[in-house]
Amino acid sequence: MTLDLRPVEVTEAESFVRLVYQAFGSVPDDYSLARACERFEPDFAIGVYDRGRIVATAGAYPLEMTLPAAPGQTLPTTPVPGVTAVGVAPTHRRQGLLTRMMNHQLADLRDRGYPFATLLASESIIYGRFGYGWASSYRSLLIESDRDAFAPEVPADAGRMRLVEPDEAGKLLPLVHDRARHQQPGELNRNARWWANHLKDPEKERDGAEARLYAAHESSGGEADGWVSYRYDKLNWPEGIPRHEVVIDDLVATDAAVAAALWRFVLDLDLVEEVKAPNRPVDEPLRWMLADPRRLRTTEVADHLWVRILDVPAALAARGYPADERLVIDVTSADASVAGRFVLESGPQSGACRAAKRGEKAQLVLGLADLGAIYLGGLSPSTLAAAGRVNEVAPGALAAADRVFASPVAPFCTLHF
Numbered sequence: 001m002t003l004d005l006r007p008v009e010v011t012e013a014e015s016f017v018r019l020v021y022q023a024f025g026s027v028p029d030d031y032s033l034a035r036a037c038e039r040f041e042p043d044f045a046i047g048v049y050d051r052g053r054i055v056a057t058a059g060a061y062p063l064e065m066t067l068p069a070a071p072g073q074t075l076p077t078t079p080v081p082g083v084t085a086v087g088v089a090p091t092h093r094r095q096g097l098l099t100r101m102m103n104h105q106l107a108d109l110r111d112r113g114y115p116f117a118t119l120l121a122s123e124s125i126i127y128g129r130f131g132y133g134w135a136s137s138y139r140s141l142l143i144e145s146d147r148d149a150f151a152p153e154v155p156a157d158a159g160r161m162r163l164v165e166p167d168e169a170g171k172l173l174p175l176v177h178d179r180a181r182h183q184q185p186g187e188l189n190r191n192a193r194w195w196a197n198h199l200k201d202p203e204k205e206r207d208g209a210e211a212r213l214y215a216a217h218e219s220s221g222g223e224a225d226g227w228v229s230y231r232y233d234k235l236n237w238p239e240g241i242p243r244h245e246v247v248i249d250d251l252v253a254t255d256a257a258v259a260a261a262l263w264r265f266v267l268d269l270d271l272v273e274e275v276k277a278p279n280r281p282v283d284e285p286l287r288w289m290l291a292d293p294r295r296l297r298t299t300e301v302a303d304h305l306w307v308r309i310l311d312v313p314a315a316l317a318a319r320g321y322p323a324d325e326r327l328v329i330d331v332t333s334a335d336a337s338v339a340g341r342f343v344l345e346s347g348p349q350s351g352a353c354r355a356a357k358r359g360e361k362a363q364l365v366l367g368l369a370d371l372g373a374i375y376l377g378g379l380s381p382s383t384l385a386a387a388g389r390v391n392e393v394a395p396g397a398l399a400a401a402d403r404v405f406a407s408p409v410a411p412f413c414t415l416h417f
Helices: 010-023 030-038 097-111 164-180 191-198 258-265 285-289 312-318 368-374 381-386 397-405
Strands: 004-005 046-048 053-068 077-088 116-122 138-142 160-164 213-218 224-236 244-253 272-280 296-302 306-310 326-330 341-343 353-354 364-367 388-390
Touching: 004 030, 004 097, 010 030, 010 046, 010 053, 010 077, 030 191, 053 097, 077 097, 116 296, 160 164, 160 258, 164 224, 164 244, 213 258, 224 258, 244 258, 258 285, 258 388, 306 326, 306 368, 312 341, 312 353, 326 368, 326 397, 364 368, 364 381, 364 397, 368 381, 381 388, 381 397, 388 397
Parallel strands: 077 116, 244 272, 326 364
Antiparallel strands: 004 046, 046 053, 053 077, 116 306, 138 272, 138 296, 160 213, 213 224, 224 244, 326 341, 341 353, 364 388
């Protein structure tokens, strides 16, 4: 059997999409197929073909990610591929096709000059063996609307809220999101094509919920500085009593006071019994705004971004650091193109990293996936050391690494790709 790996042509987009759906256990209808083809990125799409028929797929989106820096410093950004659409036909499982595609893709992305790649994992067991590390998480929250009063210490809002129609949302929301994403490590940009698809909000993609609604926050000077998108998931009137459920899609703010005002707006919606926020940061401050903090329930905590370092010196030089340190680290990997010993000299806005010279002894030893896991500051090296995954060679190196890789803001990403 000859299995050819090659780029996927634009004319093969439908075959590519159908295989992805099939690999995830479904068959697209004509509408879903057309929508998915609109998001097809031919420049990154690869497939494995069996006698001309596509049997495995992988792709990526060209994105930009905000990276950590020291407190008070401007957060740097870097181009990053968002790996997606990875699937193998059930007829061709366990034949090494995933490994073949991943190795090809990683080499290609490295050749394109990307310092690291990121993805969302369908299963957490899959991508560690390719060097990806769990780098950011999210929390899902639920609160009952009759138990959502703010504590008296929360200051009153000086701005105002106003509803936004979808046409205006297409102009306003991207501008505010772009300002806010530069303040959040781990956040990714949303391009014009993404916004165009998102704002369509077709009924077929609502899972029975109501249409998406938008509300913007404006400062006392009239400048938009935050927004929330939400929908009524269930309109319940048992025995004539309104018990609706509201689900927050996005809550985007340029500062903490605006975020508090957006939360207050949603929590004060009439006729609502429960508010759900399925994708919030792990350091979401809402609990500490509430007079009755126990009433905010976390219904899920799960992984989101996984990071795979492609070029250790370039990746470590791209982000900023809250501590000035010099660390010599051994990065182990079956991929000889990234493994090695490196010297990191960290600084507040960026770091300098180079290959170690002869005689520069390692202070810390960790795997490539573990470096990806700590890269955005969402996980401390000490935690991985306690799990047996990081080895401290020189006393004090682990504490220094904790200081170096920390982020004052937990990494968080709102984009699903």
